[in-house]
Amino acid sequence: MDSLPKDLFNPLDTENFVDESSRVLEFIADYYKNVENYPVQSQVKAGYLQKLSPNNSAPYFPESLETILGDIQTNILPGLTHWQSPNFFAYFQANASTAAFLGEMLCTGLNVVGFNWISSPAATELEAIVMDWMGKMLKLPQSFLFSGGGGGVLHSSTCEAIVCTLAAARDMALNELGADKITKLVVYGSDQTHFTLQKASKLVGINPNNFRAIKTSTLTGFALAPDDVRATMEADLASGLVPLFLCATIGTTALGAVDSLEEIGQVAKDYKVWFHVDAAYAGSACICPEFRQYLNGIELVDSISMNPHKWFLTNMDCCCLWVKNPSTLVDSLSTSPEILRNKATESKKVVDYKDWQIALSRRFRALKLWLVIRRYGVANLMEHIRSDIKLAKKFEGLVVEDERFEVVVPRKFVLVCFRLKPRRSEEDGSKLNWKLLEEVNSSGKAFMTHAVVDRTFLICCAIGGTFTEERHIDGLWKLIQEKAADLLLFKNGCNIEE
């Protein structure tokens, strides 16, 4: 195309579209074949890319695809931290899959904007169908499904889901109390709740002083204690504040802890606060009967979100949000400018998803989740969860067998939180484990993250990458043992402190 005269510039010539896209498919397939060989955590230094391309201006003339792919290979790939590496055990898994990729291609290729029903009816209707499918897979009460008067929507992130539900809760409260009472509203989570809750509550205008991160401890497995929630709300009420919103978590980010919806839900009911469940990480597991217990009490909940883009074979981004009472969302988020006026909306027979989310514009994301579910089926999706659980159990077993190590927080899903047992002092133990993690990560052979609980430094191993097999777990454990042996030898033999 580079040599075409300008008046023939055709950025969507179908033949060229297939040719160039096929070339990129091969590139991605090659990447997958080799991803295991790259250092998992990128080893580049800050500013590396700028240094590689100091002439920092957009090219005036087109460049060939080969040149660009060459650049990606040479300059971009080394700067990636490889979330698709089978040796990526950091943060959380970000599953990729062929079916999700196909869905994303279709979404991008069709490139429709489904802000309201009329702007592309299939985009809205398929999303409603898929959200009911997912809701049924999780055995959510009928009241969360469209067929039961509730409904679900696909957001880009948990933060968006929480911003929208917080705004709905806030506006319901302010409609009753008056707009100037916004300064009195209080939001509750635990010290293990994802920081997204704190960020979202500041975003919607809650006074940052009115955010409560209720302390948890080993006594409850780092779950919210209902009495503590109750006491915190009582204290706020006594100070003239207004409890607004409570968030429970199924599978916290750092430790994989689970709040009891039954216990906490009762408190939420007593204090009439909006009760949201963040099941971003572990919600996917609840499609298996053996994990469904963690959703017990879900009937007490106003809204629940989970991220298929973590552990449900759905490439970024995809967050499911269900609400029992969609009109609360719509009352807070709807806007009806003249340009969007149409008969379908006025008939009130359709969903206009723009009123269920932050932005006006929206992608046809439902295709992606729909492809994943249809192409794999519930049977394989359960198998996917279970095989990851098996790997995590195996890793946990390896840690337990080695008496130098301990599993610090009981494993519930696929996150294993462990450490080298401290020898002399807790402080010393934290330094040792920090050093161990550094050694593992800087080797480039694996990547894990950490948590600090009660001033104790833990190593967190998040298992569940699409490419991760048993041999990678074995390799990871061997690597950890080697690095630990070096460190312990060094400490014992030379008695040198960090």
Added chain:
Amino acid sequence: MDSLPKDLFNPLDTENFVDESSRVLEFIADYYKNVENYPVQSQVKAGYLQKLSPNNSAPYFPESLETILGDIQTNILPGLTHWQSPNFFAYFQANASTAAFLGEMLCTGLNVVGFNWISSPAATELEAIVMDWMGKMLKLPQSFLFSGGGGGVLHSSTCEAIVCTLAAARDMALNELGADKITKLVVYGSDQTHFTLQKASKLVGINPNNFRAIKTSTLTGFALAPDDVRATMEADLASGLVPLFLCATIGTTALGAVDSLEEIGQVAKDYKVWFHVDAAYAGSACICPEFRQYLNGIELVDSISMNPHKWFLTNMDCCCLWVKNPSTLVDSLSTSPEILRNKATESKKVVDYKDWQIALSRRFRALKLWLVIRRYGVANLMEHIRSDIKLAKKFEGLVVEDERFEVVVPRKFVLVCFRLKPRRSEEDGSKLNWKLLEEVNSSGKAFMTHAVVDRTFLICCAIGGTFTEERHIDGLWKLIQEKAADLLLFKNGCNIEE
């Protein structure tokens, strides 16, 4: 794969990945070849998809790709409003291109999560480079570029950009005034500003009564009049309120109007409010020297956003936001949980984009915009804008030549707002034009939207689809003339009122 035993379930087998993805490429290419033949606006009735698949549960066993693609062909495509049809002239153009598709494939395939620098350095660094490229293409002052102490970020939508800048402005103000003054803050736009501003300002906790949609008129070409802005702010100050945020627009959604940054910026400066520019629609045109004048006064601005996913050959979603003072964004949006602690962040030498946006998680969107710019080059991107302008000029000429019609608002870019001249009364004219639009849209041969200005109903024709050529403009005009002739004949001959 359907027949594989469960323990061989491999959702990212590379051979299968290439095979199935190639099949989907062909499907999309076929769609592009035929997109002109579909009714532009979907003709389905509410609930059509549910009726087609009444067994509303996820399949337990996998289904073949052919079955799924067959369903998309038969059941989904008829439910789409075809934004990629060359005869789509509604809302705004949503450009698709091969280069953007390639970028999206790479983003989805690599599937890295770049919330902070360390989680994938290349994702952050490439985004910073591309944002400086775009900034230079628009001749933004150095102060908006990373190289000049400012910086840019890719968001999913204008709404996200406005939510984040509003939150930054709000928190700067509240730090000075105290958190309880949130109820006093006021946000300003015009009656032509996109409703996103109103939605975003409610989202961040601004009292809905403190949103000002300042009236515009034909006198200023529907641009904000600086004296009106000044008077509105004075009145608010007199009532004890605090002007916070003013949004100007380059190319309003309904009419394509342009607020003068020079004039309005001076008011913003005088009243010390945050001044944002929403150039979502027409910002792309400003890469051409002949349109750059619309950004005159940009040095008075605190932040500016524009959407490559409209008119810049970049498939959904992609919104550029630049800020002069990134620390204001970071101060409002940052969070530093233990799990994300890392040396790179602590060195303060890197950008952590999670603190520039709503969500924690983020896709490697920069690849898409980078592919578009490199694969096409500035030369072709300017040609792309100019050839659309040429088509819009042609359409405007056709309207002007026909004495039954008039162009109601002067065309600046590619949006032509016109109507059949009213014969008897304005009310009558609005009915007639409403009917004309209905006739055109329900024919399935083209799709346009409307605006109502001063109680006058206008037809808005947004030109600039990737596939739109001169022959489609000719066809559209022929269609409009035919429908108009039928209507006028009917009205004149039978004298029947709607």
